[in-house]
Amino acid sequence: MGHENGNAPPQVRDKRGDFLKGHPPIFKHSTDPLQANDWLRAIERQLEIAQCDDKDKVLYASGQLQGAALDWWDSFCFGCTKANPITWPEFRSAFHSHHVPAGLMKLKKEFLALKRRSMTVAEYHDKFIQLSRYAPTEVDEDEKRQELFMEGLNDGL
Structure with missing residues (x-):
């Protein structure tokens, strides 16, 4: 009876599923700054397609890190608190400055x-x-x- 007035509960989109549908690349480590930069660009494209918010962007992108890149991320997060979560611009900047500038x-x-x-x-x-x-x-x-x-x-x- 409660849904007769058009008050159906809103559908929640599975943004992670949408993000993974595009087969976002994994990043482990590269001495080639082009590869690191290309990874970040590919991830950003998938995040935009999935219409992710700032929090999801950091979560999903960091989920594509493995090996030395994941070690870097864990180290980067070490001093962070839940009260002051890492924003997407901070992730991008930190990733870029660590993996690309050399x-x-x-x-x-x-x-x-x-x-x-x-x-x-x-x-x-x-x-x-x-x-x-x-x-x-x-x-x-x-x-x-x-x-x-x-x-x-x-x-x-």
């Missing part, structure tokens, strides 16, 4: 020195796009991006 400047230098050499134009284009993420101020305008691309493309021609 090779970041190296990748920026690699990007700025990128030349086509023996790569096909398509291979050069893909590498240019991939590495340009690590030099955002150098490619923040279309004209600058095109100029850098052409400089590396014309190397030795």
Whole structure:
């Protein structure tokens, strides 16, 4: 009788199920900052698709950590309290600063020195796009991006 007035209990979506449906990757450890950054981007995509809130984002993303990455996370959480839980921006920032920065400047230098050499134009284009993420101020305008691309493309021609 209580549901006749349209007062049916709201359906609770299984956000974890939605998150896992997208097969989010596991992260153990990588010396390649591109892999760590790509993992974080893939996780963020799945979290957005599952429409997770801040608390769920931290919980589900950290659930995809294993090995050395899980050891890092456990250590990071050691001083945290339930009264002051870790936010998603804090997780992102901590993950990024621990797993990505070691090779970041190296990748920026690699990007700025990128030349086509023996790569096909398509291979050069893909590498240019991939590495340009690590030099955002150098490619923040279309004209600058095109100029850098052409400089590396014309190397030795």
